[in-house]
Amino acid sequence: MADTKSLYQEVILDHNRKPRNYGALAHASHKAEGHNPLCGDHLTVALNLEGERIAAIAFEGESCAICKASASMMTASVKGKTLPDAETLIQEFRDMATGQLDVGKQAHHLGRLTVFAGVRDLPTRVKCAILPWHTLHAALHSVADTSTESENDPMHAPIGDA
Amino acid sequence: MSSNQSALISRPGPALDLGRIRADFPILKLQPGGKPLVYLDNAASSQMPQQVIDRLVRYQTTQHSNIHRAVHTLSEIATAEYEEARRKLARFINAREEREVIFTSGTTEAINLAMHGYGRKFIGAGDEIILTTLEHHANIVPWQMLAEEKGAKLRVVPINDAGELLIDEYEALFTTRTRLVGVAHVSNALGSVNPVKRMIAFARAHGVPVLVDGAQAVPHLQVDVQDLDCDFYAFSGHKLCGPTGIGVLYGKAALLERMQPFKGGGDMILSVTFEKTTYTVIPQKFEAGTPPIAAAIGLGAAVDYLSAIGMEAIGSHENGLLAYATAQLERMPGVRIIGTAAEKAAVLSFALDGVHPHDVGTLLNQDGVAVRTGHHCAQPVMQRYRVPATSRASFAFYNTMAEVDALVAGIRNVQKVFC
Numbered sequence: 001m002a003d004t005k006s007l008y009q010e011v012i013l014d015h016n017r018k019p020r021n022y023g024a025l026a027h028a029s030h031k032a033e034g035h036n037p038l039c040g041d042h043l044t045v046a047l048n049l050e051g052e053r054i055a056a057i058a059f060e061g062e063s064c065a066i067c068k069a070s071a072s073m074m075t076a077s078v079k080g081k082t083l084p085d086a087e088t089l090i091q092e093f094r095d096m097a098t099g100q101l102d103v104g105k106q107a108h109h110l111g112r113l114t115v116f117a118g119v120r121d122l123p124t125r126v127k128c129a130i131l132p133w134h135t136l137h138a139a140l141h142s143v144a145d146t147s148t149e150s151e152n153d154p155m156h157a158p159i160g161d162a
Numbered sequence: 163m164s165s166n167q168s169a170l171i172s173r174p175g176p177a178l179d180l181g182r183i184r185a186d187f188p189i190l191k192l193q194p195g196g197k198p199l200v201y202l203d204n205a206a207s208s209q210m211p212q213q214v215i216d217r218l219v220r221y222q223t224t225q226h227s228n229i230h231r232a233v234h235t236l237s238e239i240a241t242a243e244y245e246e247a248r249r250k251l252a253r254f255i256n257a258r259e260e261r262e263v264i265f266t267s268g269t270t271e272a273i274n275l276a277m278h279g280y281g282r283k284f285i286g287a288g289d290e291i292i293l294t295t296l297e298h299h300a301n302i303v304p305w306q307m308l309a310e311e312k313g314a315k316l317r318v319v320p321i322n323d324a325g326e327l328l329i330d331e332y333e334a335l336f337t338t339r340t341r342l343v344g345v346a347h348v349s350n351a352l353g354s355v356n357p358v359k360r361m362i363a364f365a366r367a368h369g370v371p372v373l374v375d376g377a378q379a380v381p382h383l384q385v386d387v388q389d390l391d392c393d394f395y396a397f398s399g400h401k402l403c404g405p406t407g408i409g410v411l412y413g414k415a416a417l418l419e420r421m422q423p424f425k426g427g428g429d430m431i432l433s434v435t436f437e438k439t440t441y442t443v444i445p446q447k448f449e450a451g452t453p454p455i456a457a458a459i460g461l462g463a464a465v466d467y468l469s470a471i472g473m474e475a476i477g478s479h480e481n482g483l484l485a486y487a488t489a490q491l492e493r494m495p496g497v498r499i500i501g502t503a504a505e506k507a508a509v510l511s512f513a514l515d516g517v518h519p520h521d522v523g524t525l526l527n528q529d530g531v532a533v534r535t536g537h538h539c540a541q542p543v544m545q546r547y548r549v550p551a552t553s554r555a556s557f558a559f560y561n562t563m564a565e566v567d568a569l570v571a572g573i574r575n576v577q578k579v580f581c
Contacts, residue, residue, distance in 0.1 A: 008525065008579055016580075039520055039536055040550030062550060064518035065580070125524060 007066070007118040007125075011073075016065035021075035025058040034061075034135030036127050036148045041067050045075075045135040052082045059135075064128050066119065071132035073113055083140065089113070090133050096120070097129050178471065178479050183560050186211040186467075190560065197530030200568045205350055205378055205509055205556030206534050207400045210464070214403060217463035221456050228452055230429055244455050247462030248445070254465040255395065256386040257412055264411040264418070264448045265458050269377040270300040272396035272411035273344075275448060276373050277304040279421035280394075281342065287313035289341040292370075294319040294327055295546055296349040296356065299539040301375045305344060314341070321546060325352040325501040332361060336368050343372040347379035347395075351540035351552070352501025353484070353509025355383070359390050366391060371417065377401055381558070382480055382507040384473040387412050399457060404464035408457035411448070418444045425450040476559040480508045483557040487566045494570070496577055500552050511538075511552040514573065517580045519551040525579060526553075529572040 025031075028046035035042045043061025047054050057079050059071045074093075078086045092108045095101035099120040101108060108114075119129045127148045138146040184190050189209045192199045201209060221243065227236035229244050245260070252260045266272040281304075285291065291305050293316055302316075309316050317340075319332040327345075343365045348355050362372045371393035379385055380397045387395050394417075399408035413421075423430055423441055427450035432440040441447050468476065487510050491497050496515040514522055523535035534554045537544045544550060555569055 008521075013579065040544070064520040066521065122524060125520065128520060 007116070007122070009115060011112065011115050012065065012069040015069035015072040019059075019068055019072040021058045021072065021079070023058050023060055025056060028058075030139040030142065032135050032139035032144055032146055034131050034138065034146050034148075036067075036131050038148070039064070039128070041128060041131055043067070043071055043132060043135060045071070045132065045139050047136075047139060049083070052084075054078050054081055054083070054086060057136075059132060063131070066116075066125055066128040067131050070116060070129045073115075074132050074136060077111070077113060078136065085109075086136070086140065090137050093133050094130055097126050178475055178559060180560065180562055183471070184562075186213065187560055188212060188215075194530060195528065197528075198568075200529075200531040200565045200572075202555040202557065202561065202565065202569060203532045203534045204381070204558035204561075205401070205554065207406070208381060208403050208558050209560070210403055210405070210460075211467050213467050214405075214460050214463045218405065218456055218460045221459050226456070229455055230446070240455055243459050243462075244453070247458045250462040250465050251410055254385075254469065255380070255410075255412055256388050258388060259415055261443070261445050262412055262415050262418065264413065264445045265453050266396075266409045266411050266448075267407050267454070268398040268400070268409035269298075269375060269396045270409075272394075272409050273300055273373065273375065274304050275411050275424045276394050276396070276413070277308050278424040279448065280371070280417065281305070281308045282311070283420075283422045285312055285314050285341045288339055289314045290317050290335075290337060290339045291315070292317045292319065292332070292335050292340060292343045294332075294345050294356070295321045295542050296325070296327065296346050296352065296354060297344065297540070297542070298346060298350050298375060298377070299541070300377075301344050301346060301373075302542070305342075315339075318542075319345075321354075321543075324503050325349065325354045325543075326503045327354075327356055327361075329357065329360065333364055336364075336370070340365075340368065340370050343370055344375065345372065346375045346377075347385070348376075348382065348507045348509070349501070349540070349543070350378045350509070351538040351543040351554070352503065352511055353378075353506040353556075354501060354503035355379075355505040355507050358392070362391050378507070378509070381468075382473075382477050384477070393417055399461040399464065402461065402464055403467060404461035405454075405457040407454045408461050415444065418448070421448075423447055423450070427451045471559065477507070479559050480557050480561075483561055483563065483566055484508055484510060486563055487555065487557075487569065490566065490570045491573070494573065497573065500547055500549065508557045510555045510557075512555075513549055513552055514576060514580075517576060519553045521580070522553045522573075522576050525576045526569070526572045529568065529575060531569055531572045533569070 025046035029048050031046040033044045041063035043059050045059045047057040057075045092110050097119050103114045103117050116129050119125050187209050225239045227240045229241040248260050248263050252263045317335045320328050347358050365372045373394035374392045376395050376397040381402050393414050395412040400406040430447050430450040432442045498513045500511040519535035536551045
C-alpha cells in the first residue's frame with residue numbers, strides 16, 4: 001500500500017496537471033495511436049525523426065493520471081535521443097513496470113522515470129503506465145494502431161518482437 | 163465544511179439488524195492494507211454469508227455425487243438436493259413451475275441459451291430485435307451475433323439524460339418484423355429501474371416475447387415473473403450471495419418446449435443412435451452434461467438466506483443507503499452523478515472533475531473502499547454520457563451508512579490529491 005501512495009507523488013501529479021509536449025505535431029514523420037480497451041485510455045504519439053535522432057515529439061489523448069504523466073515524462077525523456085537510446089528506455093521502462101527490472105539494484109538509464117516503479121505492485125495499472133511507451137514503439141516501427149489487448153501487441157510478447 | 167455538509171443530511175435508521183447480518187459475512191472482517199474493508203462493488207459480485215459457505219461444505223462433505231444417473235444413495239441425495247434448489251429458485255421468482263427454471267453458468271450463458279434456443283430457431287432475415295441503450299454487453303453481443311448470422315436487425319431504445327428509457331420511442335420501434343425484446347430490469351451502469359412490466363404488456367399486445375436481464379434486479383427487488391409476464395428472465399447466482407458459475411434462465415414452459423437445445427451431450431437426451439437423437443423434456447433438455455451441482459445447491463441456500471431477511475426489507479435498506487449517498491455526493495463540488503433516474507436501485511455511478519475513474523479507484527482502494535471503475539461492460543451507456551468510464555459504488559443490504567461516509571471521505575481524499 002505504501003507503494004500506491006508513492007505512485008501518486010508530486011512529480012506524477014504535476015505532469016498530469018501540466019503535461020509536457022502535449023498537442024498535435026505538424027508534419028510528423030512517425031505517428032501511432034494506442035488504446036487500452038479495458039479502461040478506455042487512448043493516446044496518439046507523433047514524432048519527427050531527423051536521421052537517427054528524435055527531433056520533436058508530442059502526444060495527445062484521454063487517459064488516467066498515470067498514463068498521462070507517463071506519456072509526458074516519456075516525451076521529455078526521449079526528445080533529442082537517438083533511436084537506439086529510445087529503444088533502450090522503452091525496454092527498461094517496460095521491465096521496470098512489469099517487475100523484471102529492479103531499479104534499486106540493477107543498472108538502468110531511466111533517471112526520474114523510476115517514479116513509476118511502484119506501478120509493479122498494481123497489476124491493473126501496469127498497462128496505464130506502459131501504454132505511451134507501446135505507442136511510441138509502434139510509431140517508431142510504423143505501426144499505425146496499437147492496443148494493449150490485440151494479439152499481435154507488445155503486451156502479449158516481448159516488446160522487441162512487436 | 164465537510165462535517166457541516168454531513169450534518170445537513172439526515173441518516174435514516176437501518177431497517178435491518180446490521181450487526182447480526184454483517185456477522186454472517188466473514189469476508190467483511192478483512193482489513194486489506196490495514197483499513198477496514200468497505201465493500202461497495204456488489205453490482206459486480208456480492209459476498210457470501212457463512213450459511214451458504216456451510217451449505218457448500220456440507221454438500222461436498224456428505225452429499226456429493228453425480229445427479230440423475232446412478233441408483234446409489236449418494237446420487238439420489240445429490241439429485242434430490244439439486245432439484246430442491248431448483249424448487250427454491252422457482253419459488254424465489256414465483257415461477258409457475260419448477261421446470262421453467264434452467265440452471266446455467268450465469269446471466270451471460272442464460273442469454274446465450276435464449277439466443278441459440280429461441281433466436282436461432284425463430285428469428286430470420288429481415289426480422290428485428292429491440293434492445294435498449296442501457297443493456298450490459300451480455301444482452302447486446304449475443305443478439306448482435308445472431309443478427310449477423312441471420313441478417314436480422316437490432317433496434318435500440320434511447321434514454322434521456324437521467325438514464326431513463328424513452329418509452330414512447332420504445333413503442334414506436336415495433337413493426338411487423340419485431341421478433342424479440344431484450345431489456346435490463348435494472349441498469350448495471352446507472353442503476354435505473356426500467357418499467358419492464360409496462361414494456362412487456364406492450365410487447366405482449368404485439369405478440370412479441372420479452373427477455374429480461376435481471377442480473378442487477380434479483381439482489382434488490384422482489385421479482386415475480388408471473389406478475390411481470392415476461393417470457394424469459396435471466397440472472398446470476400454470484401450477485402445474489404451465491405457462488406460463481408451458477409445462474410438461471412427462467413422461461414415460460416410452452417416457449418422452452420418449442421426451443422431447440424443449446425448444448426448437446428449427456429443428460430439432455432431420451433435416446434441416442436448415430437442416426438438420430440431424441441431430446442428429453444425441459445428443464446433437462448437445456449442442461450447437457452454434469453451441471454455445477456454444488457453451486458446450484460449453494461444458490462438455493464443463498465435465496466433461503468435472502469428470503470429469511472426479506473427482499474422488501476433488503477430493498478428498503480438499500481434505497482436508504484442510495485438516497486443518503488446520493489444526497490452527500492450531490493452536495494460535493496466537482497462530483498457529477500451519472501444516472502439520475504426517478505427510480506433507481508443500489509447503484510451510484512459518478513465522475514470527478516479532472517480525475518480519471520481509474521485514479522479514483524486506486525486511491526479509494528488505498529482507503530479500503532472497493533468500487534468498480536471502468537465502462538461496466540456497458541460501452542453504449544458511456545458513449546451516451548460521453549465519458550470513457552465512471553466510478554461506481556454499488557450497495558448491498560449488509561452495507562452501512564458509516565460505509566457511505568467512508569466513501570464520501572475517500573472521495574474528498576482523492577480530490578485533495580488532485581487539487
